[in-house]
Amino acid sequence: MSDTLTSTPAADGYRMPGEFEAHSGCWIAWPERTDNWRLGAKPAQAAYAAVAEAISASGEPVTVAVSDRQFEHCRSVLSPSIRVVEISTDDAWIRDMGPTFVIDDAGGRRGIDWRFNAWGGLNGGLYFPWDRDDRVAAKVLEIEGAARYRAPIVLEGGSIHVDGQGTLIATEECLLNENRNPKLSREQIEGALHDYLGAEKVIWLGRGVHLDETSGHVDNLACFARPGVVLLTYAEDRGDPQHEISEDALARLRAATDARGRRLEVITLPSPGPLTITAQEADGVDQVAGTLPRRAGDRLAASYVNFYLGTRRIVFPLLDERHDARAAEILRGCFPDREVLGVPAREILLGGGNIHCITQQVPAP
């Protein structure tokens, strides 16, 4: 089923469901590039594997996409219940390079293949080239047997969150960034979000998490726990640049109504750290021209919001012993029907993202 559709999901009766709606499965791509992941990516692979196992063990089928070079190793590391398929990538952020799935009310499921430019192309992108990443969504859709919309805009899955009822949250820093779709106005972007995701109302936040290299993806800042309820990372320390960013987001969310006219409840999660890259960590990364360097002392864009919202289990990043337990407590309160499991995620964070960034759910039709 490889049809490339020339219509739009909205015109065809399709919408993006909330991540909290039931899933059929989850995709993850295997990390490999040694100019982003330290020590030949082995610690990152262990962290990715732990995330894959945590999701799989909850009963949600997991597929891991991996290069031919790492196929045998990846297959040998993961449980037999996890499917491993060959897909070449430039890095391992399937949230952003993978498809965004949409569903209709008649049991249909299709996928959107956005244009991908490595978070900014030649104007702030994180590496070059990114052509293999841009082919990933089409390959996933072939295996999933889902028809494909090739969207005419640059967008990453991590830059949007939806409530499945017409509301979308995103940051101006990312979606209106000149390194994504410089010729499109805010209204034109909103039009695309309507046409492809079914967004009737966009709630615009300002900046993403401090120093987030994705140009401020919303999935590191805030997400929907369910319709009407948003989780937000929040730094208490007024001297931390993240404080003002979180305050601004909080104010915007509290002032907003969603597509159905509801006020939003906002639940805050503590901000880890500040966390910085150690000299030992930086030393393990190959320095390569054209790839964002990992330097000792650089602050990491850590956030507990960057979790996977599985059908039966929340898999959230363990990042900072001072805050992990409180984050887990809040998540348990927020998701009383789901198990909440923390997975050590510093090695993912060192590569520039976290658990939400490395996963892509396949919604149940």
Add this chain to the structure above:
Amino acid sequence: MSDTLTSTPAADGYRMPGEFEAHSGCWIAWPERTDNWRLGAKPAQAAYAAVAEAISASGEPVTVAVSDRQFEHCRSVLSPSIRVVEISTDDAWIRDMGPTFVIDDAGGRRGIDWRFNAWGGLNGGLYFPWDRDDRVAAKVLEIEGAARYRAPIVLEGGSIHVDGQGTLIATEECLLNENRNPKLSREQIEGALHDYLGAEKVIWLGRGVHLDETSGHVDNLACFARPGVVLLTYAEDRGDPQHEISEDALARLRAATDARGRRLEVITLPSPGPLTITAQEADGVDQVAGTLPRRAGDRLAASYVNFYLGTRRIVFPLLDERHDARAAEILRGCFPDREVLGVPAREILLGGGNIHCITQQVPAP
């Protein structure tokens, strides 16, 4: 479903069905290497695509495995109904590098991942290296969701044919060749064929088709049309070295009984040609050390037996205008319930095999 099983199919109640039994689908791998396929493999790709379309159009789902490098081109060439997935290969003979599927009586389907050494390893193999080919079967089985037996012997799918009722035909030239399993006796090979394919009786033919570079695969020489009926390529010309080979095979088949004690009916197909490589054809192939050269004047191992036996359609190679019509007529007589379709296949033949070699059926469970 990536379990690697340590038992054997026979011990688990599984057997290889005949190719004439119903299929769930068919796999093909995309040709690419320019040291085997002339003119950048473009003519071969067109021929492969025609085979894929012919099978797909008969209602049998086709999956084409292709490298990342050729993914977009391959996808753009084939109909949307054909699934295209990334799988790296060393060449494009999925009959030989792909899995052999086995089924049981309870709706189960599993796959055998044979050891592969490029038709002879360092002692007559056709290219080096072949590690990507050897990973193909595992990758196919991941996508098919079939558990995997990793067989302890070197074997290619084209070197065996079965009647699905306990009988297997093979050539001594190939299965007993010292470049495959030099430490195993005839009896030990028969034991493996029993354990993995359910073969209770092996009917040994002698040599394969004259100059067949696979060390004489049976799938270029003879095949089961149905239990009790074998098709055999036959050269009338007594001066042709193929005549003696076909005569010997005919004598052995007529002398044999199958696993159920039946005598075999043997139907002969005309031998095309002799066909040789033209200077123009040879000139289009990159000459590379370690790969079997394609030289002007070399005889091609052409045979009409090398067809795909689809659920509803026979797809056979058009090779020689002097014999194509007669071959089609015989096939129609042999398969009255199936459509018989010829596809121009010289470009496949130039690479060393034919339509059966480039296809691998997935039997219906």
